[in-house]
Amino acid sequence: MNKRKRFSALVRSLGIAACATSAAHAYELGGVAIHGSLSTTAAYSDKYNFLGSTDESFDFIQTEATVNATKRFDNGLKIAGQVYAYELAGYSAVTLDFGNVDYSFSQEFGLRLGRNKTPSGFYSEVQDLDQVRIFASLPLNFYPRVYRPFAVANDGISLYGNVGAGKAGSFDYQTFYGYVSRIDNQQPTMIGTNINELTPNMIAGGSLIWNVPVDGLRVGYSYFDLFGAAITTNAQTIPGLGTTSFSGGLGYTAQVASIEYTRGKWVAATEYKYTKTTTDLANDSALASGFVPARSIPNADAAEKDEIYFQLTYQATDKLGFGTYYAYSDYQKSTIDKDIALATSYAITPWWLIKGEVHFMDGIHEIGSAGDKNPGAKEEKWNYYVVKTTLSF
Amino acid sequence: MLRIILFIAALAGLSAAVQAADVAYIVNAQSTETALSADDLKSVLLGNKIKWDGGGVIKLAVLTSGPVHDQVMQERAQRSADQFDKYWKKLVFTGKGVLPMQAADDAAVLDYVAKTPGALGYVAAASVTAQVKVLTIK
Numbered sequence: 001m002n003k004r005k006r007f008s009a010l011v012r013s014l015g016i017a018a019c020a021t022s023a024a025h026a027y028e029l030g031g032v033a034i035h036g037s038l039s040t041t042a043a044y045s046d047k048y049n050f051l052g053s054t055d056e057s058f059d060f061i062q063t064e065a066t067v068n069a070t071k072r073f074d075n076g077l078k079i080a081g082q083v084y085a086y087e088l089a090g091y092s093a094v095t096l097d098f099g100n101v102d103y104s105f106s107q108e109f110g111l112r113l114g115r116n117k118t119p120s121g122f123y124s125e126v127q128d129l130d131q132v133r134i135f136a137s138l139p140l141n142f143y144p145r146v147y148r149p150f151a152v153a154n155d156g157i158s159l160y161g162n163v164g165a166g167k168a169g170s171f172d173y174q175t176f177y178g179y180v181s182r183i184d185n186q187q188p189t190m191i192g193t194n195i196n197e198l199t200p201n202m203i204a205g206g207s208l209i210w211n212v213p214v215d216g217l218r219v220g221y222s223y224f225d226l227f228g229a230a231i232t233t234n235a236q237t238i239p240g241l242g243t244t245s246f247s248g249g250l251g252y253t254a255q256v257a258s259i260e261y262t263r264g265k266w267v268a269a270t271e272y273k274y275t276k277t278t279t280d281l282a283n284d285s286a287l288a289s290g291f292v293p294a295r296s297i298p299n300a301d302a303a304e305k306d307e308i309y310f311q312l313t314y315q316a317t318d319k320l321g322f323g324t325y326y327a328y329s330d331y332q333k334s335t336i337d338k339d340i341a342l343a344t345s346y347a348i349t350p351w352w353l354i355k356g357e358v359h360f361m362d363g364i365h366e367i368g369s370a371g372d373k374n375p376g377a378k379e380e381k382w383n384y385y386v387v388k389t390t391l392s393f
Numbered sequence: 394m395l396r397i398i399l400f401i402a403a404l405a406g407l408s409a410a411v412q413a414a415d416v417a418y419i420v421n422a423q424s425t426e427t428a429l430s431a432d433d434l435k436s437v438l439l440g441n442k443i444k445w446d447g448g449g450v451i452k453l454a455v456l457t458s459g460p461v462h463d464q465v466m467q468e469r470a471q472r473s474a475d476q477f478d479k480y481w482k483k484l485v486f487t488g489k490g491v492l493p494m495q496a497a498d499d500a501a502v503l504d505y506v507a508k509t510p511g512a513l514g515y516v517a518a519a520s521v522t523a524q525v526k527v528l529t530i531k
Contacts, residue, residue: 033485033491033492035485035486035492037486066486068485068486068488070485070488070490070491070492071491072443072450072491074449074450074511075450076443076444076450078491080488081488082486082488098487098488099488100488102488102489104443104444106444107436107441107442107443112488116488117487117488117489125483125487126483126486126487128486129482129483129486131479131482132479132482132483160489162436162441162442164432172441215471216471262472262476264473265473315475318475
């Protein structure tokens with residue numbers, strides 16, 4: 001066990017022990033409500049290293065700790081902040097997940113200033129929140145963990161509200177405009193996409209959710225445009241010829257259509273996502289010459305992507321739940337990934353969850369998303385097993 | 394056999410009584426509010442409406458379990474108690490809401506509402522005391 005893993009194991013042990021002794025209740029200090037959670041995830045694959053050393057071995061691929069504090073004043077002004085610390089695929093960081101000042105002028109119109117969560121689909125904002133779902137992980141390719149830093153939050157302004165529509169139900173809306181924080185060069189995404197430097201960039205978009213006048217049914221659409229990013233990358237040429245430098249701009253748009261229907265203990269959901277990545281690189285000739293494999297340029301081989309998944313969960317008892325999904329990702333210029341997942345979740349106590357799931361994968365497009373740890377990978381079919389435990393208060 | 398039939402009938406009667414539990418929506422005695430629409434009540438329960446029409450922040454108190462809580466969640470929030478709990482966790486962990494005061498029983502709700510200007514809660518109608526005011530739901 002190397003030094004990093006010893007440190008991680010120590011943090012996990014201390015954190016779990018600390019939470020286990022105090023997790024049953026939220027805290028309130030001077031009118032400030034404090035909540036938090038701690039989770040650790042281990043994974044095993046029969047063939048590949050995915051987000052860790054998982055090739056025929058169990059590896060702790062991810063540890064997450066979240067603490068948030070919220071205070072609402074008597075005039076309605078709210079201040080909230082959340083720290084999110086994580087270790088993923090060997091990379092660790094402590095981040096400000098959100099931190100904003102929020103004022104609701106009316107039910108129909110509110111304003112948030114500061115670092116706001118970026119909505120994309122029904123679940124991007126709660127992708128770290130284990131307590132609200134049965135799965136240990138959201139659909140792996142639809143909500144990829146390594147891309148989280150790109151679009152999880154933005155520093156800017158957000159307008160939001162809930163507008164009644166009489167017999168047609170109601171609509172929840174959010175719009176936002178802001179900066180995305182600089183992405184650390186050592187972050188798994190950067191390694192996986194071969195980007196050396198990514199400067200801060202802007203993001204704008206919104207989400208609209210229609211609360212249909214049918215109990216349990218909601219329909220949503222979200223859109224965001226990440227623009228103005230500048231990148232440099234040293235792409236590997238064909239073996240033996242070294243690297244070639246590229247610089248230029250990177251743009252990314254994502255559109256998600258979502259439907260969720262809850263009836264009793266059942267929740268059915270489906271989401272469709274279309275993403276488009278545009279690169280404006282200054283060394284296109286090198287790419288055109290064929291000396292640079294397309295995969296070594298960020299998203300050069302995945303300029304457009306269509307993804308869809310269908311998910312069904314059943315909360316059998318207060319403690320026990322089951323879920324399954326089928327996900328399909330079409331990388332239009334290269335390949336298709338499919339993922340069938342089965343999951344179960346058990347609440348040992350109201351604040352202590354354990355989860356297990358298995359993914360039957362068909363496709364390997366994303367196995368290098370945190371860096372190429374599987375040289376020569378060709379076998380399309382592989383299995384991925386995940387266990388996770390979460391403590392919360 | 395007769396005993397079994399009577400037992401089942403008694404259970405059914407008990408179940409119906411629980412399902413039909415009278416719920417009282419209560420506010421602080423100093424509140425000038427007298428009524429709330431069903432749509433507004435749902436908006437309050439879901440954290441969309443945080444201010445009284447007459448001004449001031451609504452300080453919501455909810456039960457954590459029990460037949461009254463289940464009934465209010467189903468009839469007014471159109472969610473199960475578990476779904477309501479998860480809904481609020483989503484709001485809290487995304488910076489969009491402040492968790493309502495959570496009470497283990499009617500007495501705790503009554504105590505909170507009686508002592509907190511702007512508070513709104515719900516209890517079994519039979520539990521209501523003179524320290525709080527009952528709100529009409531239209």
